[in-house]
Amino acid sequence: MTAAVTLDEVSCVFGHGASAVRAVDGVNLGIESGEFFTLLGPSGSGKTTCLRMIGGFTLPTAGRILIGGDDVTMRPPYARPVNTVFQDYALFPHMSIRDNVAYSLMVRKVAPAERARRADELLELVQLAGVGDRRPAQLSGGQRQRVALARALINQPQVLLLDEPLGALDLKLREQMQSELKALQRQLGITFLFITHDQHEALSMSDRIGVFNVGRLEQVGTPHEVYNAPRTRFVALFVGAANVLDGELARALTGHDSAMLRPERIRAGDAAGARTSGAVAEAQYFGSFTRIKVRAGDALLQADLPDGADRPAPAVGDTVHLHWDTRAVHALAGGHA
C-alpha cells in the first residue's frame, strides 16, 4: 500500500542567521491511506507548520513531501489533492453557505445545477440540510465548523487536513464533533490528518498519533502505545498525567533509573506490602476520582483513586499506603531530559 502522505527529512526554518527558528526539524513520517492520523503537541511545537507544508501554504526549506506517491514539495496549494479545514473555518463571508460548499466545483467549472445538488448532498452529510441559502455570519460556531468540513470534502480529497478544527467549540459540542468526525472518516474512508494540542482528543479519535516537540517527532504510535509506552519523558508528561521518577527515588520505588507511573495505576491499601507510604499533601476531587499527591522522598507522587460512595477519599494530612503492579511501571530511556 502506498502511503497517503510521506514526509522525507522535512525541515522548515523561519528567519535567517541568529534569529532563525527551526519550526520543523528533519521530520520523517508516513501516513497510511485511510488512516486517522493525529499530530499532537503543544503550541509552537511545529505541528501546524507541518500541516501547512502538506497543504502547500508554507514551503519546506529542506526535504520532500509526497502525497499519494507524487512529489508535491514545491507545488502550490491549488495543485495538491488535499483539502483543509481551517482553524477559523475560513468561510467566505460574501457567499451563501451553498456557494461556500460548492466553491471548488465552481472553480472547476461544474454546471451550476450540478454544483447546487452536490453542495446540498454534502450539507446533508454534515447534518446541515436546509441552511444552503444563509450566510456564514448567520450560523453558530458548530454549524460553521460543519460547513467548513462539507466544503473541504466536496472534492473527495485524498487527504483531509484538519487544523485544530474543534478548538473554538465548547466542551459538549467538541465531544459530539469528535465522534461525528470519527464516524465520517470511517464512512468515507478518506485519510484524515488531524492537528490538536488536546491529548484527550488525540487519544480518543486517532488510529495513530505523532507527538511533536520543538520541531521534532518524538514518537509515532497507536494511542495505546503512546499512552502506555511513551518513548521519551516529554511524551510521558504531555500525553496524560504521569509520575516521572528519576535517580535514587526511581531505583528505590521501581528498580529503574528513570520510570513513568500513571496515577490511575496506583491504589491505596493496607500498610502491609505497600510500595511506599506518606502523608497526603494535596487532594482534589474530580467526581469519578480523587487526585491525591503524596510525599515520597523529595518528590510528590500523584495517585488517582476511584470514587467510592462507601468509603471517603483520603484527606490532606492522612497517611496513605500506596500499591501498584510491577507491570504498571514503564522504564524511560535517557534519564534526565
Next chain:
Amino acid sequence: MTSALALPAPPRGLRLRTSDLLYTRRGLLLLALLAPPLLWFGVVYLGALFALLANAFFGLDDFTGQVVREFTLRNFVALTEPANLDSARRTVVMAVGVTLACTVLGFPLAYYMARHARGASKALLYIAVMLPLWSSYLVRLYAWKLLLAREGAISWLAAQLHLTWVLDAVLATPAIGGPSLSFSSIGTFIVFVYMWLPFMVLPIMASIERIPGSLIEASGDLGAGPGTTFRRVILPLAMPGVAAGSIFTFSLTLGDYIIPQVIGDSTLYIGQIVYRQQGVAGNIPFAAAFSLVPIAVIGLYLWWAKRQGAFDAL
C-alpha cells in the same frame, strides 16, 4: 446574629457623584459626547445644504441683480442648455476616468501595503502615499504645471528617450490632446489622478487588511489559482474599500474648480461654472442649482454601486 457588615456611607464628593451619575445613566454620557458633533453636522452642515437647495429654486432679477425669493424652476431649465449639459457631461466623464485610473493604480499598491509590506517598508510606503497631502494643494498644482509645460521635465525626458513622437501623438489626439500637456485635458486628468490617489489607496488598503489570510489560503486550497482567488474572494471583499475610495475620487473631481483652471484646455467643468456664477456673475440661485448636479450624480452613483453589490461584504 444580625449582620456584622456595615456598609460604608455612600461617597459624597461632587466628582464621585458625577461619575456615579454618568456610570448609571449611560445615555447622558452619550448625549454629552454626541451633542457637539450632532449640532455641527445638523445645523452647520445640513443647514448650509438646505439653504443651497432652497436657493436653487429662487430667481435672479435680471435688472437689479438681486435674488428674488420666489419659487421658480428657471435655474433647472437653464441647466439643460447645451453648453451647461456639455460641461456636466465632460465633468462626469473626467470623474469616471479619474476614479477608474485611481482604482487601477491604487489597488496593487494597497494590496502590497496591506498583505506584504512589514515594519519599516510599510511605514515608508505609508509616508510615500501620504506625503503629497503634507504640502499645499496649490504648490503641488503649480509644480505639475511646470512638469507638464512644453519646456517642462516630461517633454525633456521624452526627448532624451527619443519618445517625443509618442508625446506628440498623444497631444494630437482629439478631445484629450492640446498644444502641450499643461493645456490639454490629458494633463488635467494626470493631475487629478495624482491629487486623489491617496484617497483611493488608503480605504482599499484598510479593506484588504480586514480580509483574513486564511480566506485566501482556503481559496487556493479549494483549487482556485491566483486569478480566480482575486476575482472571487479578494476583489468582492475589497469592494467596500474601492467604493469608499471611489466616492472620494469621484466627488472630489466633480467639485474641483482649481485644477482645471490651472491645467487644461479652457473648457469649463462644473466646479468652475458654480464658482463663476456665484462670484463674478453673482447668480447664487443658478450656482446653487448647478451644484446640485454633482450631488445628484453621487446619489445615482451610490445607488448603482449598492445595486452592484459593492457593499454586500460590509
